Amino acid sequence: MSDTTVEKHSFQAEIQQLLDLVVHSLYTDKEIFLRELISNASDSMEKLRLIESTEKDIHSAGLPLEIHITTDAEAKTVTIADHGIGMTREELVKNLGTIAHSGTKAFLKNMKDSGSTPGNMIGQFGVGFYSAFMVADEVKVHTRSWRNDGEELVWTSDGKTGYEIEESPGQERGVKIVMHLKEELSEYSEETRLKHLIETYSNFVGFPIFLNGKRINEVEALWLKNKSEISEEEYKAFYQFACKAWDEPSYRLHFSADAPIAINALIFVPSENPERMGFNKTEAGVALYSKKVLIDADPKGLLPDWMRFVKGVVDSADIPLNISRETMQDSALVKKIGSVISKRIIKMFEKEAEADPDKYRAFYKKFDRYFKEGIATDYSSKDALAKLLRFETSLTDAGSVCGFADYVGRVKDGQESIYYLVGGSREQVESSPYIEAFKARGLEVIYFTDAVDEYVVEQLGEFDGKKLVSIRHGGVDLEDHSAEGDSLTEEQTTALCDFLKEELGDRVTSVASGKRLVDSPIIALVPSDGMSPQIRQMMKAMDENFKDEVKVELEINPRHPLVKKLSEAKDSNPELAKLVALQLLDNALIAAGLLEDARDTVKRMNALIEKAMG
Numbered sequence: 171m172s173d174t175t176v177e178k179h180s181f182q183a184e185i186q187q188l189l190d191l192v193v194h195s196l197y198t199d200k201e202i203f204l205r206e207l208i209s210n211a212s213d214s215m216e217k218l219r220l221i222e223s224t225e226k227d228i229h230s231a232g233l234p235l236e237i238h239i240t241t242d243a244e245a246k247t248v249t250i251a252d253h254g255i256g257m258t259r260e261e262l263v264k265n266l267g268t269i270a271h272s273g274t275k276a277f278l279k280n281m282k283d284s285g286s287t288p289g290n291m292i293g294q295f296g297v298g299f300y301s302a303f304m305v306a307d308e309v310k311v312h313t314r315s316w317r318n319d320g321e322e323l324v325w326t327s328d329g330k331t332g333y334e335i336e337e338s339p340g341q342e343r344g345v346k347i348v349m350h351l352k353e354e355l356s357e358y359s360e361e362t363r364l365k366h367l368i369e370t371y372s373n374f375v376g377f378p379i380f381l382n383g384k385r386i387n388e389v390e391a392l393w394l395k396n397k398s399e400i401s402e403e404e405y406k407a408f409y410q411f412a413c414k415a416w417d418e419p420s421y422r423l424h425f426s427a428d429a430p431i432a433i434n435a436l437i438f439v440p441s442e443n444p445e446r447m448g449f450n451k452t453e454a455g456v457a458l459y460s461k462k463v464l465i466d467a468d469p470k471g472l473l474p475d476w477m478r479f480v481k482g483v484v485d486s487a488d489i490p491l492n493i494s495r496e497t498m499q500d501s502a503l504v505k506k507i508g509s510v511i512s513k514r515i516i517k518m519f520e521k522e523a524e525a526d527p528d529k530y531r532a533f534y535k536k537f538d539r540y541f542k543e544g545i546a547t548d549y550s551s552k553d554a555l556a557k558l559l560r561f562e563t564s565l566t567d568a569g570s571v572c573g574f575a576d577y578v579g580r581v582k583d584g585q586e587s588i589y590y591l592v593g594g595s596r597e598q599v600e601s602s603p604y605i606e607a608f609k610a611r612g613l614e615v616i617y618f619t620d621a622v623d624e625y626v627v628e629q630l631g632e633f634d635g636k637k638l639v640s641i642r643h644g645g646v647d648l649e650d651h652s653a654e655g656d657s658l659t660e661e662q663t664t665a666l667c668d669f670l671k672e673e674l675g676d677r678v679t680s681v682a683s684g685k686r687l688v689d690s691p692i693i694a695l696v697p698s699d700g701m702s703p704q705i706r707q708m709m710k711a712m713d714e715n716f717k718d719e720v721k722v723e724l725e726i727n728p729r730h731p732l733v734k735k736l737s738e739a740k741d742s743n744p745e746l747a748k749l750v751a752l753q754l755l756d757n758a759l760i761a762a763g764l765l766e767d768a769r770d771t772v773k774r775m776n777a778l779i780e781k782a783m784g
């Protein structure tokens with residue numbers, strides 16, 4: 171190809187859309203373009219270091235791994251150069267002309283749907299390079315790949331419709347980005363302004379940064395330093411830079427261990443949860459290093475999937491540099507490191523929750539689903555995670571929460587089960603007839619009100635040796651409770667139960683006198699192997715042909731006036747008694763959230779009213 175050949179390309183439609191957003195609406199904070207470009211330069215040199223450990227054949231292998239930024243106030247340009255891996259012609263087209271990141275697509279969609287997003291979230295979604303167009307009306311990317319057959323090229327664009335690629339004779343390995351600043355933003359060609367920006371955003375980048383020939387940053391791997399030598403500001407700055415985060419970290423774990431494996435880890439827990447804000451599934455955020463060399467920025471097999479919200483760095487000198495991304499997932503060593511770290515992280519949550527329950531509670535509100543996902547998917551952490559769950563109970567005030575450990579600490583002597591009830595809200599759960607007997611006996615009941623709770627509790631099964639028992643289900647053994655008021659005799663009760671069974675037929679599996687009721691005449695229990703209303707609804711949502719007749723166990727309250735009257739009426743006015751029996755069942759089903767078709771109920775109700783009015 172001759173020197174004069176110019177290849178013209180148009181941007182992919184999505185890139186144009188993205189550029190439009192980046193330039194016109196996204197950032198109020200234009201200055202972060204520098205951080206984004208420094209970050210790319212640093213990523214590229216980290217990749218080179220890794221390639222160096224396996225490849226002999228690297229173009230200009232001896233070039234120093236440094237970032238050089240130069241300003242020219244007269245020409246109104248800023249230039250940032252690195253000696254990283256550079257790009258081939260194909261890579262230029264692919265990396266700077268199309269959107270590869272699924273995260274970026276999600277980001278765009280979310281922007282469109284919601285019309286806004288926190289401005290500084292952009293770095294998270296891999297649109298970093300395009301931020302150059304916030305400050306520049308022309309960007310040139312000169313580059314030479316590390317591959318020996320690479321070309322010396324320059325990519326040029328005004329950030330509007332497309333770009334051109336032509337040759338750039340003499341370009342060294344790496345990337346040199348020249349930005350011609352927009353008229354009104356010439357301030358970014360002032361050295362003092364840039365110096366301040368580098369110090370603010372990029373001070374601990376792992377490579378030396380020079381500004382107009384003068385060294386600016388201190389190179390340090392923060393995770394290898396002593397805790398006592400690191401300030402809160404440094405931690406925060408590291409989190410935001412290295413983890414491409416835009417919020418404040420809510421918790422932090424910085425530790426090192428020598429045996430059985432050498433590990434230095436610096437882990438952060440964010441304070442905002444993008445998944446909850448409608449973004450796609452977060453990608454693993456803990457990078458794996460070996461002696462300061464980045465092995466993998468988002469290793470899949472290191473931590474369990476549910477821990478994807480934590481971010482940071484794990485460095486282990488025991489990991490061989492030439493481990494490939496493919497074999498890493500199966501590596502016993504990586505698994506072992508992951509297991510040590512995930513245990514430490516869970517332990518950290520436990521300690522933090524104890525130290526500052528209010529803070530933990532606020533955090534939990536946003537991140538609880540990860541813990542619940544962990545219980546359902548990560549068998550080895552299930553029990554440890556159970557300690558992190560929080561919920562309201564019949565003994566907590568509305569709005570206050572506690573954990574299983576608090577519950578177990580309060581149980582009465584001899585109570586072998588942990589009782590819970592699933593429902594849509596505290597109010598709904600509290601007004602249900604299931605609660606009565608437990609309240610009367612002073613037994614604490616946990617209220618699970620998140621849609622996924624039922625599934626999670628089923629996975630859990632028990633806590634601290636105590637079985638988790640749904641009080642909606644039959645088969646819960648309660649001790650006798652001396653209830654107030656006259657009761658039907660045993661004989662009368664049996665006769666009434668038989669009558670009800672006869673009248674209600676297949677709709678009930680059994681009718682018995684129960685110990686559960688205090689104020690209600692009758693209650694419908696889901697058989698111990700039956701489906702709760704929540705699961706039933708879920709099944710229906712998933713399968714429109716789902717049919718499964720509701721069958722319940724009925725318990726009657728032999729002290730309730732209505733039940734006593736029914737016992738009389740079955741002999742004196744059987745016709746009315748039959749109607750009442752059917753209606754009582756429907757009432758119980760309504761209270762249980764299990765009535766599926768109310769047409770007969772309404773007709774019968776009307777007939778009963780008519781009778782009552784004579």
Ligand SMILES: Nc1ncnc2c1ncn2[C@@H]1O[C@H](COP(=O)(O)OP(=O)(O)OP(=O)(O)O)[C@@H](O)[C@H]1O
Pocket residue numbers: 210211214252254255256257265266293294295296297298299300344345414
């Ligand atoms: N200095 C550079 N050296 C080599 N390749 C680069 C450089 N800058 C950008 N690239 C390439 O261009 C791609 C796009 O860069 P961009 O900043 O838009 O996203 P990203 O860096 O991949 O995403 P993120 O910002 O989330 O890390 C990069 O993935 C990389 O392949």
